[in-house]
Amino acid sequence: MRLSHQEPPANLAQRLADSGLRNTPQREVVYNALLVRRDHPTADEVYTRVRPEMPTISLATVYNCLETLVQCDLVRQVNFERGPSRYCANLLPHAHFHDEKTGATYDIPLPPEVLAHVRSVLPAGYEAKTVEITFHGQAPIA
Amino acid sequence: MRLSHQEPPANLAQRLADSGLRNTPQREVVYNALLVRRDHPTADEVYTRVRPEMPTISLATVYNCLETLVQCDLVRQVNFERGPSRYCANLLPHAHFHDEKTGATYDIPLPPEVLAHVRSVLPAGYEAKTVEITFHGQAPIA
DNA sequence: TCAGCGAATAAGAATCATTCCAATCAGCAA
DNA sequence: TTGCTGATTGGAATGATTCTTATTCGCTGA
Missing domain, CATH: 1.10.10.10 (Winged helix-like DNA-binding domain superfamily/Winged helix DNA-binding domain)
Structure with a gap:
């Protein structure tokens, strides 16, 4: 059923x-x-x-x-x-934007080159399985 | 005293x-x-x-x-x-690397241009006060 | 079809970090 | 000294999550 x-x-x-x-x-x-x-x-x-x-x-x-x-x-x-x-069913690489006023959360798509640039800050030997990027602030009123 | x-x-x-x-x-x-x-x-x-x-x-x-x-x-x-x-007394812009095996946390300095690049993914209207970047993985054995 | 077995679910108790609360306490001003 | 306000204490309360235990489910082989 x-x-x-x-x-x-x-x-x-x-x-x-x-x-x-x-x-x-x-x-x-x-x-x-x-x-x-x-x-x-x-x-x-x-x-x-x-x-x-x-x-x-x-x-x-x-x-x-x-x-x-x-x-x-x-x-x-x-x-x-x-x-x-x-919990979030979006599996594409994305950051999160957390609105401090409303508490709402928005997905922000992450282009691969940005992700690569971020990973490039890691010194040799650091093996990152995942990267988490979170913004805190105010989202547009819309 | x-x-x-x-x-x-x-x-x-x-x-x-x-x-x-x-x-x-x-x-x-x-x-x-x-x-x-x-x-x-x-x-x-x-x-x-x-x-x-x-x-x-x-x-x-x-x-x-x-x-x-x-x-x-x-x-x-x-x-x-x-x-x-x-809690972390390092006030310079930095990301965190979290070692999944040991639980240890390392500060990873964040050059301003990387930070700017990350912020550039935000669509117009999103005002981020702070950005948090966290890596999860394995740190060098040292 | 039926019995048996391990996995999944349900309900409630237990846990753990953190916050709240009410009662003191400390430092400054009158 | 007396009040006042903010800070500290200790313990109770909170809230999300995990654990525990019993029960149920679904599959496999007889």
């Missing part, structure tokens, strides 16, 4: 299988929630968005699913200061 | 005064702790480093002092994922 009109992404089942994990309805609705509204929700926000569709899901399961998706490289976990973790 | 052989930085009293705040022995020892060992300690680590010198200080006060120092722009607060906040 299909719980949502959203097509579950072919990606998900594939990636889970690649990691030797099972696909489950919970993982599907959680992943879908991140795909349909890309506003960097917290685990708790995902929980409330998902409950109408699946009222029996638990917050612990939402945390588990999100962690699984992060491990499968389908989702990025984003942290600002010590606030609750936020 | 001087509690430490470290000279309390002339900066501190000045900066506190500029913000209309008082200088206190607690703020001095906390700031000094960050100056003498620049390994990005957590509040708790500062607490244990400072207690031999001032056994009556409380953890809450360490938190308060650190927050005060951050607000006076004498100290930077650094967060990795959702781990405890770390």
